Amino acid sequence: MPLKNYGVLACRVIERRREGTHDDTPHYQLHLTDSRGTHYRGAVNVLSQESPSELLFLAIDDFRHPVTAQLPPAGSGWTELSSRPGTASLDFIRGNLFAPESMRELPPDVAGPDNDLADRLDHYIERAIGDPTAVLYLFGERWGPERNKRDKVFDFEPGNGVHDIHMNQGSVGRFRSSNGVWQDGALILHFPAESRWVAVFLAFQSQAWHTDEETGHPIETAPARPVQREAEVRILAAMVNPKGPAPERENVTLINASPESVDLNGWHLANENDHMLPLPAARVSAGATVVVQSGDGFELGNRGGAITLLDPSGLKVHGVSYTEAEALREGWTVSF
Secondary structure, three states: OOOOOEEEEEEEEEEEEEOOOOOOOOEEEEEEEOOOOOEEEEEEEOOOOOOOOOEEEEEEOOOOOHHHHHOOOOOOEEEEOOOOOOOOOOOOOOOOOOOHHHOEEEOOOOOOOOOOHHHHHHHHHHHHHHOOOOEEEEEEEEEEEEOOOOOOOOOOOOEEEEEOOOOOOOOOHHHHHHOOOOOOOEEEEEEHHHOEEEEEEEEEOOOOOOEOOOOOOEOOOOOOOOOOOOOOEEEEEEEOOOOOOOOOOOEEEEEEOOOOOEEOOOOEEEEOOOOEEEOOOOEEOOOOEEEEEOEOOEOOOOOOEEEEEEOOOOOEEEEEEEOHHHHOOOOOOEEO
């Protein structure tokens, strides 16, 4: 079954502790507080119990995505989230948060500077500790409060915190029972003085990147992991907010980047609410573009959104997102 208590913790980081590979199931431990003075621990995995053991890591130094506008207030503590689209819930596959193939493997903790997962986390967390205005949003599953029990790492009472701060779908074996959609974990930091967001995403190499829409289990017939290649057909641009009164004629521009023509019969576009739009049954020449008009319940919201391209088997081929600031520029085409 999916995570029992999925949500996001809006907090301040006051301390961090690195655990080495000699520790049992090592984590990168965070000591956190909210505006009410409640203490929490964030347990960030740095080593997988499934082979290969090294995690996949990606940090985006200038993260721009509509989810940042849906987050709870700074310092507000724990907010439970419903695992569905159109909310602040995260889904690495369906939310178009980043290109999965851009993640890279990192060892948990090795000698030398800036060469392991703990070093990369330090780069952002130590900045947040030193900046009293910085806010950390920690997505995952909550445990506690554990009455009359002290935290085993930072010794506050009651024990209380967040774990599963990583991709939470596509797992196999003993971790398959935790699979679900729209329940992925991550670290998102806001540095108000810089008007900047930073996002850190983690996943296990054993997890699949094409998953069932209901269960989050791996689709056995699909490739397990994305590869570093260019999609044959991808989303090039979108007219999100056309000039003129509603109803507006929004559209999405696709390009066939491959050297061969592609038949779009059976392909679909999906928006952030999972509304589908069939593509015209036409063959697109190599290097050619096609403009697809919105309709049939498929709309591009002016508060930011996501657009996903699906092939005839329903597998994701390409995905993009746009922010509210981009959408509010009436008459402008958003390019990706």
